[in-house]
Amino acid sequence: MIVMNPTKNTTKRVAKVVILVAVLIVPLMLSTFGFTFYLDLATRLSILAIAAVGLNLILGYGGMVSFGHAAYLGIGAYAVGIPAHHWLYGGLNMVASTNGFLQIGLAILASALFAFLTGLVCLKVKGVYFIMITMAFAQMLYYLLVSISEYGGDDGLVIDTRSEFPLISLDDPLQMFLVSVLSLFIIMWGVRRIAKSQFGMVLEGIKGNEARMISLGYNTFRYKLVAYVISGVICGFAGALLGNFTTFISPEMIDWARSGELMFMVILGGVATTMGPLLGAITFIVVEEVLSSLTIYWHLPFGLMLIGIVLFVRGGLSSLLERGQKTDD
Amino acid sequence: MKKLLVSLLGGTLLATSSIAADVKIGFVTTLTTPAAVIGKDMENAVNLAIEHLGGKAGAHDLEVVFGDDGFAPDTGKQVTDRLVKQENVDIVAGYIWSHVLLASRKSVLDAGKILISSNAGPSQMAGKLCNENFFSASWQNDQTPMAMGEVLNKAGVKSLYIMAPNYAAGKDMVAGLERTFTGKVVGKDLTKWGADAQLDFSAELAKAKASGADGIFVFYPGAAAGAFTKQYHQAGLKDSLPLYSVFSIDGISLPKLQAANFSGIVGSKVTQQWDPSLDNAANKKFVSDFKAKFGKYPSFYAAQSYDTINMIAAAVEKVDADMSNMDGLRAALKSADYASVRGSYSYGANNFPVQNFYLREVVVDDNGDWTTQVVDTVLTNHVDPHVGDCKLK
Amino acid sequence: MDTTLLVIQLLNGLQLGILLFLVASGLTLVFGILDFVNLAHGAVYMLGAFICASLTFVTGSFVWAVFFALPLVAIAGYLLERFIAQPLYERDHLDHVLGTFGAILVIDTLAHLVWGPAGIAIPLPAYLDGQIEILTEIVVPTYRLTIIAAGLSAAAGLYWLVNFTRLGMLIRAGASNRTMVSALGVDIKTLFSLVFALGAVLAGLAGMLIAPITEASLGMGNNIIITAFVVIIVGGIGSMKGAFYAALFIGLIDTLGRAFLDDIFKLFMSSAAAENSAPALSSMLIYILMALILSMRPQGLFPPKLR
């Protein structure tokens, strides 16, 4: 066990708080000065960070590397888009609604169901096989959505009305941002609790040595499945927010490259850490935004940065913050 | 980290807000992925138009900010948002792809700004989704294949095999052709499109050949055109299954086809509302300067982008750069009162052009370069078929 | 559905399968022996196509271009191994994925800078560019048969290399027991570099072979890498035999699905519905297949015996 010098430890704790506060305050400041675009950027960042936090639960804590998690973003977004579409254009009265609670409920339910059903198959295999089979299911969903011309097929669907809630209006960029960023904080806190709970410990054990956990008497499949469903639900919720934010959804959202991006955010930030997914999302999106506004060849420095981080910063960016922090009491 | 964040954000602010012009135009096109070959052509044409205008609309400075849609609707919408909200452009133009335009339209129109398509012309935006602030500088998707349908009827083609990519414009093109084509469609393939589009058409071509059709109609814009024509050429279908295409064999693909010497293409026929050989002063200047500067013929994408900028400049001049005068701007744009390289045209109720469509043939020019030449006028002052669905008057 | 069409489609499927095998074999070699996940394998495929395209215009002959391009691709593979893969061997798969994804971005952008966004069409020499009548009424492009022949000979060469040479012996030994090979006094580092370069050559060759059909274009590698991964998963990671059968199987399924699915659908649904659902389902086919196979055989069809 590495024992950290306490002042350094405090510094890192302060650094974390500063980052969290900055995620909330900096966009607000910028928007007050009229740079409303940065508010949108921060909203997108928060939403993708939620998805990354959800993915981290299984990828980081559970060692299940899902390469298909963008599927849940898509499911969540379509759960907003489809009811709104029918509300506007008629048909399918069962779901036609702009009620936000109904839409988010639908997003959560559909994600849970998709995670449960695919999990039954995916969790039977391990390692790279798992990576690929999760991708396969996302791709199937992708092509399914492409084929449904009612919802725009390949071209996607414009969401004409956002989810409606009492008291808050998501049409206001400021409220949209606050809803997203507060959801992010709550979910980060929730996942942190889960990771430290008895369930989280079992998950960690499964990641460390599944055979041993079975021989100890754990039905590991069931624990993995529950984690997989929780993770899917979190991403589905993020998808519902994303649909509301972009007001446009297309199968493109669940393309494997998008799943890859989520994975990279988690790995980049540092797996199995509370701050990792957020740091990864910040880095990914801010760097992408800055570089792409400077040059269309921004993939070059971006790629070099990824390689550099992998080669020289072991354990992701949050290792700079968390090293030596993970202690038992 | 916070410091880093702030300085990074600060960096972008500085990088983007240093120049101030009277009127700022956002131009969204594809600058990455293989489709960037189209975007580059458009960017060149826009820059050429600005150069011809001396960077000014009348007395007012013009500035163009380019945005890359990455060939994906959501990226396109994101970049549109950035242009509208961060760059604070006055007008948004560009858009090669129908699905990108459909995804992005709300961002511009909700902000109460003018949106001009330099290429994409999805049926929805000509019909139900038409908007007083949206103008097309190109055509509605159905029109060009409708012209081709007429050509096929005249040529006595009785049965036809159809291939197109599976996305908004692909479906519109097929629908457009079927509007006018009176023969029988014996087979139809919609192939995978997007960043990982299908480029090996062996299965489809074999089917097409087996179908015994009199001809094959395709729509493969951009990079896919090269792949398709080459495989068509290699499959030796030139005589048994004549090729009729729209938006596929053009200024983008011809130089490449010429470099690889796919001579089977010379003589093939396409329809279009514009051609480098059209005889008007604006077009002559555009084509010769473009050739001199970039060493190749401009594509129709380039021509429409060049028109877009000139059309905006004319309107800006009319309202004296008062971009809050929306009524004035709309009226000026709708008058189409500028020197278009396609010759003069007018606007229909849905703000889509009412214009001629020509039959063009691939020929070898005096310098040995491959280009196209007008051989016939197929449709005159043609109105798109969706105008009836549009609520505008 | 007549036999002529079926034969032609079978040949097309075979051709796709063989190209997939060339890409997948390198992937499975690197994966099986080095335990390294190389997403950038597809980028090498693209590099092969572009280098070959440029050399075709320099040498004036596609065949010579392939000949000169192969060693260049091997060098590219070696550089990739030396600077990105080698430092990551001891890390877990996630780091491999992140690092090689970075490499894809870098290679793709460099290709964009060097060759432009347009993509390059490659002209074929006249003797490859025509048609051959293989059976009465069944005419296929010569070049398609050339691909099948070239791919099969590459596969045969690989088979010989792996099963009948000292290098092959070491490769097979390395796949099952890494420590044993190093105990034999073999320089494992050099062996790994060689394997990586070999994989690069195979992928590069596939890129060169397909380029005259689809042309060399940006991002072409990213399309095939996912399918190639499907192939090695279905075949069983590290298994050459598995990669071969799975590649042919998937090539055929994909091609035949695209060719005949809508006709089959039309038998029991309206033709509009068939036109709509058939393209979607034919694109889904290989993924459905993979999920089915994995749910029955979690290690793929031919799992290597030892690890």
Next chain:
Amino acid sequence: MTELLSIKGLNKSYGGVKATDDLNLSILKGELHAIIGPNGGGKTTLISQLCGNVMPDSGSVHFSGRDITTMSEHKRPHLGMSRTYQITSLIRTMSVLDNLQLAIQAQAGHSFRFWSDVRRHQIERERASSYARQVGLEGQIQSRVDNLAHGEQRRLEVAMALTSNSCLLLLDEPLAGLGGQEAAEMIKLLDSLKGHKTMLLIEHDMDAVFSLADRVSVLVYGHIIATGPPEDIRQNAEVQQAYLGEA
């Protein structure tokens, strides 16, 4: 004494090789039953079948009179059997205490508790510590398993098997790779468990086997060729041949 584990006509083959060949064995409650035999004799395959990691081709396994031949691996520990591994199998990234706590929790119903901090469960932490004390790891409870010496890891293996209150321990070469001092400590530990637990011990160290075991079975080519008290086995000609043949 009553029969705790009863194995009848067990068969398992891989390809053409019979790893377990019509194996019959009966373990009595309270005894320490050692299984010896040459390498490749099928000892680990046998343990794997007993704990459910590998399913036999035919035959039956009864535990406390209940047929467990095809029962899933994760259910068997709940009946009261637990195992240790020949090659140390621990959760290396977690601490000694966490490992023990996981082993304890495995027996205590489900672990679908998502909210409270598991490392503040004082009662379970205390229980886990007591097992660490029992195997002499009290000074190391916060250490990651990675950082333990090999002997310490072996003892943790045994401790994890102990936490379960199992009546039957399946011990797969607990002395493997241990040096003199470490081995002596392990033998002492096993000796202290005699009488409290029924143990099936697979071991190569003959001195340890003959000093600890109540009965010894000899497994050659998947078949038990002899079972009996240690002194009988020592004298058995067939056994000697099997071993000398191997040497």
